Amino acid sequence: xxxxxxxxxxxxxxxxxxxxxxxxxxxxxxxxxQGDFFALxxxxxxxxxxxxxxxxxxxxxxxxxxxxFGIDIDQDFSAxxxxxxxxxxxxNFNQFEKPIDILVTQAGYYGIPAPVATERAHKYLKLxxxxxxxxxxxxxxxxxxKRRLMIARALIHEPKLLVLDEPTxxxxxxxxxxxxxxxxxxxxxxxxxxxxxxxxxxxxRLCRNVAIIDKGKIVQNTSVKNLIKQLNKETFILDIKxxxxxxxxxxxxxxxxxxxxxxEVAVDKDKSLNQLFNHLTNEGxxxxxxxxxxxxxxxxxxxxxxxxxxxDEVSKDE
Amino acid sequence: MNNQxxxxxxxxxxxxxxxxxxxxxxxxxxPPVITMALYFVIFGKLVGSRIGEMSSLPYIxxxxxGLIMMSVITNSYSNVVSSFFGSKFQSNIEELLVSPTPxxxxxxxxxxxxxxxxxxxxxIVTLLSIYFADFSLYSLPVTIGIVLxxxxxxxxxxxxxxxxxxxxxxxSIIPTFVLTPLIYLGGVFYSIELLTGFWKSLTLLNxxxxxxNAFRYGMVGITDINIVGSFAMVGLFSTILFFLALWLLExxxxxRS
Numbered sequence: 001x002x003x004x005x006x007x008x009x010x011x012x013x014x015x016x017x018x019x020x021x022x023x024x025x026x027x028x029x030x031x032x033x034q035g036d037f038f039a040l041x042x043x044x045x046x047x048x049x050x051x052x053x054x055x056x057x058x059x060x061x062x063x064x065x066x067x068x069f070g071i072d073i074d075q076d077f078s079a080x081x082x083x084x085x086x087x088x089x090x091x092n093f094n095q096f097e098k099p100i101d102i103l104v105t106q107a108g109y110y111g112i113p114a115p116v117a118t119e120r121a122h123k124y125l126k127l128x129x130x131x132x133x134x135x136x137x138x139x140x141x142x143x144x145x146k147r148r149l150m151i152a153r154a155l156i157h158e159p160k161l162l163v164l165d166e167p168t169x170x171x172x173x174x175x176x177x178x179x180x181x182x183x184x185x186x187x188x189x190x191x192x193x194x195x196x197x198x199x200x201x202x203x204x205r206l207c208r209n210v211a212i213i214d215k216g217k218i219v220q221n222t223s224v225k226n227l228i229k230q231l232n233k234e235t236f237i238l239d240i241k242x243x244x245x246x247x248x249x250x251x252x253x254x255x256x257x258x259x260x261x262x263x264e265v266a267v268d269k270d271k272s273l274n275q276l277f278n279h280l281t282n283e284g285x286x287x288x289x290x291x292x293x294x295x296x297x298x299x300x301x302x303x304x305x306x307x308x309x310x311x312d313e314v315s316k317d318e
Numbered sequence: 319m320n321n322q323x324x325x326x327x328x329x330x331x332x333x334x335x336x337x338x339x340x341x342x343x344x345x346x347x348x349p350p351v352i353t354m355a356l357y358f359v360i361f362g363k364l365v366g367s368r369i370g371e372m373s374s375l376p377y378i379x380x381x382x383x384g385l386i387m388m389s390v391i392t393n394s395y396s397n398v399v400s401s402f403f404g405s406k407f408q409s410n411i412e413e414l415l416v417s418p419t420p421x422x423x424x425x426x427x428x429x430x431x432x433x434x435x436x437x438x439x440x441x442i443v444t445l446l447s448i449y450f451a452d453f454s455l456y457s458l459p460v461t462i463g464i465v466l467x468x469x470x471x472x473x474x475x476x477x478x479x480x481x482x483x484x485x486x487x488x489x490s491i492i493p494t495f496v497l498t499p500l501i502y503l504g505g506v507f508y509s510i511e512l513l514t515g516f517w518k519s520l521t522l523l524n525x526x527x528x529x530x531n532a533f534r535y536g537m538v539g540i541t542d543i544n545i546v547g548s549f550a551m552v553g554l555f556s557t558i559l560f561f562l563a564l565w566l567l568e569x570x571x572x573x574r575s
Contacts, residue, residue, distance in 0.1 A: 018575060056416045059575050078319060078418040086416050092409035096341070101334075108330025109417035111323020153413070 014064035039203035085159035335431025384506030394436030398476035432473030461536030
């Protein structure tokens with residue numbers, strides 16, 4: 001299959017109202033370029049999973065249009081589906097089947113003959129560190145292994161667009177990082193990736209572009225770099241040597257004590273940290289370590305969602 | 319999807335369905351065989367010898383076709399209803415729904431899977447019945463034709479039940495409260511010639527009566543009703559159920575939100 005379309009995904013005016021009258025999507029527009037690593041962020045119930053559901057046909061849209069590599073899903077959803085691989089939030093494979101059978105069966109649904117499917121299944125099981133478990137019932141796999149099995153299953157037909165709905169939820173840090181490396185690698189090899197996640201550190205580390213969705217509307221759609229530029233304040237946690245009972249305030253640097261050996265300070269983006277350190281040095285306070293209170297993107301995200309921005313306030317940076 | 323890809327998708331569904339019921343053979347293949355063996359022993363040998371003849375046949379020869387049909391019906395139905403609902407319950411039906419496999423392939427794949435189990439169990443029960451009763455096959459085309467169509471029809475019915483079901487209770491209501499009474503009152507154990515008036519008319523509304531009689535005709539050459547009518551009725555019901563099931567899948571009823 002050859003595609004000449006520049007965008008991997010193009011959504012226009014997508015709306016979804018469920019049977020219970022809940023309006024999950026209120027006419028969103030979204031464009032994801034080929035080769036992009038794109039984050040779709042939003043609080044619970046914002047419309048992320050509904051958007052993904054429409055992309056993979058599990059949710060029927062109420063109105064709007066959606067094109068996958070230029071193919072309108074209303075014209076030929078079957079052809080569009082060949083390009084998409086989905087990793088859902090919940091484990092949705094047959095827990096009684098073996099990983100190898102799950103992968104070969106999934107490939108069969110895409111019309112891939114068993115010999116080719118078996119070869120690919122071996123490849124992805126090895127790549128994702130599941131080979132030793134390929135022949136055991138999948139219910140015996142650990143949570144992290146089940147997540148990786150779902151990634152392998154989504155890749156078995158070698159899609160050009162991989163959609164991951166919170167792929168690292170409940171996965172330990174070491175495994176999360178190895179999954180990040182894997183996803184970065186397949187993205188480098190040309191697979192467009194759309195990711196929803198609650199770990200904003202994950203979006204900041206992996207993604208080039210981001211859309212923030214809240215209450216069924218896109219409230220921000222820009223590059224991760226541009227988004228972080230909008231951050232006008234960062235909150236730091238300072239661990240100090242020894243213990244103190246109080247701290248003198250300093251203009252422009254609101255200092256608060258978390259406990260006797262930890263301080264918290266919010267620093268405006270245009271202010272230097274040197275002045276703060278000088279002040280603390282003059283107070284006889286020695287700083288032994290310093291870290292962001294929250295991930296930078298997380299601060300922005302919370303700020304945006306709290307402000308409950310509406311579409312009228314959307315800033316769209318191209 | 320081109321035709322070759324569609325064939326691969328169909329083959330995959332059928333293979334997966336057969337693998338499923340073979341994997342759990344103590345639940346799917348053994349119980350119907352034990353149940354039928356008990357029917358043969360009790361109704362055929364113990365009670366049957368006291369009943370004597372039914373429609374000019376030894377009683378065991380009369381009930382055997384009905385018992386074979388009963389196992390085909392229940393196994394075709396229960397295979398599709400439990401497999402499809404199980405997939406819905408575990409959400410792994412989504413594996414199929416997100417794929418480009420057309421709905422009619424999904425439908426035919428599940429139906430063939432259900433028929434494989436129904437006919438497989440039917441064959442085992444037939445072999446078992448040979449041990450208890452003497453048969454000479456009266457009409458192979460009628461026997462094969464009606465058993466295939468009946469298995470198809472109940473596989474379709476099972477799929478429709480599974481689409482509408484929202485709990486495991488929902489998939490046992492129809493077999494318990496509809497299917498079992500219809501089978502028992504559908505001429506498996508007695509000839510409708512024994513009934514009169516209202517009860518005979520009521521029994522003639524039971525579709526299973528037509529299937530059991532057509533199958534009995536194919537095996538032993540006797541029937542209470544018209545064979546052509548049986549085929550026409552099963553064909554009509556199967557066609558209606560096929561298009562209903564396909565429409566439900568196309569609509570995504572209870573499958574897509």
